[in-house]
Amino acid sequence: MYTRPSLTQYVVARLITIFIFVTSLYILATVIVPKEFQNTAFHLSLFVISLLLVLGSVYIGAKRVKRELKVVEKYLSGVEEYENFNRQALFFTQEFENINVKLIDILQLIKKKELKKRKYHAKIKLKNRQRSDMLSAIAHEFRNPIAATMGYAQTLNDDDDIPPALRKKFLSKIYNNGQKIEELLSRLLLWNRFESGEQKMQISTFDMLPLVKDVIHNLNEKYKNREILVNNAPLVIKADKALMEIVIKNLIENALKYSKEQVEVKIEGNKVSVIDRGVGIAPEHIDKVTKKFYRSGEHSWDNSMGLGLAIVKQILSLHHSMLVIESEEHKGSTFSFVLPSF
Ligand SMILES: Nc1ncnc2c1ncn2[C@@H]1O[C@H](COP(=O)(O)OP(=O)(O)OP(=O)(O)O)[C@@H](O)[C@H]1O
Numbered sequence: 001m002y003t004r005p006s007l008t009q010y011v012v013a014r015l016i017t018i019f020i021f022v023t024s025l026y027i028l029a030t031v032i033v034p035k036e037f038q039n040t041a042f043h044l045s046l047f048v049i050s051l052l053l054v055l056g057s058v059y060i061g062a063k064r065v066k067r068e069l070k071v072v073e074k075y076l077s078g079v080e081e082y083e084n085f086n087r088q089a090l091f092f093t094q095e096f097e098n099i100n101v102k103l104i105d106i107l108q109l110i111k112k113k114e115l116k117k118r119k120y121h122a123k124i125k126l127k128n129r130q131r132s133d134m135l136s137a138i139a140h141e142f143r144n145p146i147a148a149t150m151g152y153a154q155t156l157n158d159d160d161d162i163p164p165a166l167r168k169k170f171l172s173k174i175y176n177n178g179q180k181i182e183e184l185l186s187r188l189l190l191w192n193r194f195e196s197g198e199q200k201m202q203i204s205t206f207d208m209l210p211l212v213k214d215v216i217h218n219l220n221e222k223y224k225n226r227e228i229l230v231n232n233a234p235l236v237i238k239a240d241k242a243l244m245e246i247v248i249k250n251l252i253e254n255a256l257k258y259s260k261e262q263v264e265v266k267i268e269g270n271k272v273s274v275i276d277r278g279v280g281i282a283p284e285h286i287d288k289v290t291k292k293f294y295r296s297g298e299h300s301w302d303n304s305m306g307l308g309l310a311i312v313k314q315i316l317s318l319h320h321s322m323l324v325i326e327s328e329e330h331k332g333s334t335f336s337f338v339l340p341s342f
C-alpha cells in the first residue's frame with residue numbers, strides 16, 4: 001500500500017535531489033567546458049543556475065503546501081454544504097492527510113450536534129404549541145360552568161321576587177357548576193403531577209370489589225336513573241388504592257357518559273372490565289382515545305377535558321398493567337385491565 005511521505009521526508013528528498021542535480025551539473029560543466037573558460041564568470045553562472053534551481057524547488061514546494069492548505073480551507077468554509085466528506089487521500093504529505101481525516105471527524109461531530117440541536121428546537125416548538133392548545137382546551141372547558149354560575153347568580157341578584165323553589169333550584173345549579181369546576185381542576189392537577197413525575201405511589205393490599213361498589217354508589221348520586229351492575233367476585237390486589245379508584249371511576253363514568261343503557265363491571269380472576277352498550281368507538285379512533293386532551297368531536301359533554309383515559313393509562317402503567325379497549329361503533333365498548341392478585 002502506498003504511504004504518503006511526511007513533510008520532513010519530502011523536504012529532505014527534495015534537498016538531496018537538488019544537491020545531486022547541482023553537483024552533477026557542476027561536475028558535468030567542469031568536464032565539458034574547456035579549462036581556459038572556467039573563469040570567475042563561469043563559476044558565477046553555475047552558482048546562479050544552482051540558486052535558481054533551489055529557489056524554483058522551494059517555490060514548487062510552497063505551491064504544493066498552498067494547494068493542500070486550500071483543500072483544508074475549503075472544508076472549513078463550506079461546512080454547511082458538505083453532505084459526504086471525502087475520506088480518500090487528496091494530499092501528498094502525511095501531515096495534511098492526517099489533518100484531513102481529523103477535520104472530517106470534527107466536521108461530522110459538529111453536524112451531528114447541529115442535527116441534535118435542531119431536533120431539540122423542533123421538540124420545544126411542538127411542546128409550546130401543545131401547551132398553547134392545551135390552555136385553549138382548558139379555558140374552553142372552564143368557560144361553560146363559569147358562564148352558567150354567573151348567569152344564575154346574576155338572575156338571583158337582579159330579581160328579588162324569585163319564588164323560593166326557583167331560588168333553591170338556581171342555588172343548587174350554582175353549587176353543581178362549582179363542583180364541576182372543582183372536578184376539572186383536580187383532574188388537571190392530577191395530570192400535572194403525572195407529567196412532572198411528582199405523583200408518588202402508596203401501595204397497600206386491598207380488595208377491589210368494595211372499592212368498585214363504593215365508586216358505583218357515589219356515581220349513582222350523580223347519574224340517578226342509571227343502572228350499574230357488578231358481579232360479586234373479590235379481587236385482592238397490591239396497588240395504590242386512591243389511584244385505582246380514579247381508574248374505576250373514570251372508566252365507569254365514561255361508560256355512563258357514552259351510553260344510555262345499563263353499565264356493567266365484571267371481575268373475572270385478575271381481570272377487571274367495564275362494559276357498556278353505547279356509541280362505541282370507530283376502529284381508527286381506538287388508538288387515539290387514550291391520548292391527552294383527545295375527545296371525539298361528535299359527542300360533546302360538559303365537564304370533559306379528554307384527560308380521563310390518559311390518566312387511566314398512566315396509572316395502569318405505574319402498576320405495570322395496560323388498558324385494553326374493545327369497541328364496536330353503535331354497539332358498545334369494553335375497557336379492561338389485568339392486575340396481579342395476592
Ligand atoms: N365508553 C366509551 N364509549 C365510547 N367512547 C368513549 C368511551 N370512553 C371514552 N370514549 C371516547 O374517548 C374520548 C376520551 O375519553 P376520556 O375519558 O379521556 O375523555 P373525556 O371523557 O372526553 O373527558 P374527561 O374524562 O377528561 O372528563 C372521549 O371523548 C370519547 O370520545
Ligand SMILES: [Mg+2]
Binds near residue numbers: 250
Ligand atoms: Mg372521561
